[in-house]
Amino acid sequence: MTSVASEQSTPARGRQRVIESALAQFAEFGVEGTSLQMIADAMGVTKAAVYYHFKTKDEIVLAVVAPALGQLREILDHAEVQRTQAARTRTFLTGFVHLVVGHRELLTLLYDDVAVLRTLRRHLPDFHDYERRIPVAVVGAGAEPGRRVAAAVALTGIVAAAGSPEFTALGDADLEGHLLDAGLRLITPRRRSRP
Structure with a gap:
């Protein structure tokens, strides 16, 4: 799994990867059926890496x-x-x-x-x-x-x-x-x- 440090090296790209992964998960499971852990798993990163960019799922929805x-x-x-x-x-x-x-x-x-x-x-x-x-x-x-x-x-x-x-x-x-x-x-x- 990718660490927070490597996600921090390219914050804009890391944030965009979270958005893209979240959209794919939302499309398959719905917003309520998608957890931050599922988004992290789909990206191959830690949940902490997702939290580095977004504190809540609502923040991700708004960014998407x-x-x-x-x-x-x-x-x-x-x-x-x-x-x-x-x-x-x-x-x-x-x-x-x-x-x-x-x-x-x-x-x-x-x-x-x-x-x-x-x-x-x-x-x-x-x-x-x-x-x-x-x-x-x-x-x-x-x-x-x-x-x-x-x-x-x-x-x-x-x-x-x-x-x-x-x-x-x-x-x-x-x-x-x-x-x-x-x-x-x-x-x-x-x-x-x-x-």
Whole structure:
């Protein structure tokens, strides 16, 4: 097993190794089913080496999701400055699909594991801001319930489809195109035909 001293020689790399190992363990066993010892064992280091970088599992969860949350904030910021709701919807969905395809394992975990959401809500005061801003970016403030439900189905479905083994043979660009088309079809209001 690697000692604390050797992990300390490259702190940034050691920290990144913990994050990568934790994500793999979380994906397989869930956050609550993963211990710091399991993360250390998967890395081939001592538990003390993990503690050198992170004092709690919650700290690891926050570090695992931080890059994706940063990208999500940028996507929201960019979508919110668009002039029309249609442009905001397309801008957000395009960015969201790209984010999900680039971080399949992480976003599936974020959507599927209630322990992750609980950790984010407990430790990130501005996480509620994401939860408020996303539906507004997708369907607008005050959207009727049917459109809000469609948005929730679309976003959850995008994450589920991106993480599905059924679509691993598709290239990223093809998968992104299909996911965006499906999301827009679900969210975009249908024109009612005249009787």
